[in-house]
């Protein structure tokens with residue numbers, strides 16, 4: 199083999215031959231340029247041409263078919279089971295990545311159950327009471343771990359007070375990972391939406407002349423209660439809070455602002471497993487209980503359950519405290535309540551706490567705190 203460089207003259211026989219080859223190639227190039235274009239892929243160049251939506255698919259068709267199949271399955275998932283697809287639609291990349299991991303781990307360890315658990319978890323299909331007892335009595339669907347008296351759904355598992363220790367551990371482990379990966383600003387605690395809204399409400403309540411006599415601690419309790427009722431809303435205006443607060447304060451029945459000592463109440467709540475603070479109002483309800491009931495509609499924006507049916511307290515253990523010189527005839531009330539408890543299938547109980555002794559606000563062994571300033 200000998201390399202002949204072109205355009206170096208036509209002296210040697212090799213250079214003459216090279217020149218002839220160049221001329222021939224040039225002739226055919228001119229011929230090709232002058233004639234009609236030949237149809238592409240005349241014979242046997244590709245055994246199969248794969249078109250989809252007028253696009254020619256190149257490369258391994260199996261990859262493309264797989265992505266097509268995946269999209270079709272996601273579409274079916276979305277339309278036929280929107281609830282089961284909602285977590286996937288929110289985090290499509292993370293769920294698929296985690297799915298690959300979970301599949302690998304369960305294959306490696308030979309635990310098919312782990313894979314099933316992952317699938318059910320992603321689909322919000324874990325055997326919560328809400329799912330297991332679907333269509334059955336409402337009491338069976340409630341969470342049995344805590345006293346919230348609400349259905350045990352996946353959302354509840356993430357905020358169930360009985361699982362607070364696990365939630366905290368999860369948070370700590372996530373924070374540890376963040377600092378391990380050196381994620382910027384991860385160590386700065388983020389202000390929650392609750393904190394920002396409640397601070398705004400408190401400042402507005404402090405500036406408003408109509409609510410300025412309410413104590414700071416009571417405002418904190420009330421912003422917390424208002425947040426609990428409205429946290430699912432996208433916007434909660436400060437004006438709405440002030441309006442509801444003024445209305446609730448102006449419409450309350452003139453019962454004294456008087457509460458039993460909170461350490462005593464906490465003890466009673468623990469011993470008797472009390473969930474509800476019965477027949478109280480915005481100035482007196484204790485945050486130690488899960489809910490509270492009122493006879494006044496203006497208390498409802500702050501989470502009060504309105505006592506419009508005598509059976510309202512059935513199914514929960516309630517705490518009832520009447521301050522001295524109260525207008526309410528407690529004996530008559532207890533009679534009505536015990537009747538409703540006997541007639542309904544869902545039992546409940548009451549702890550009634552009445553002041554039997556004469557009341558001296560100055561005496562040190564009084565079970566009461568000093569009265570709050572009257573509104």
Ligand SMILES: [Zn+2]
Pocket residue numbers: 341342343344345346354358359360
């Ligand atoms: Zn719970």
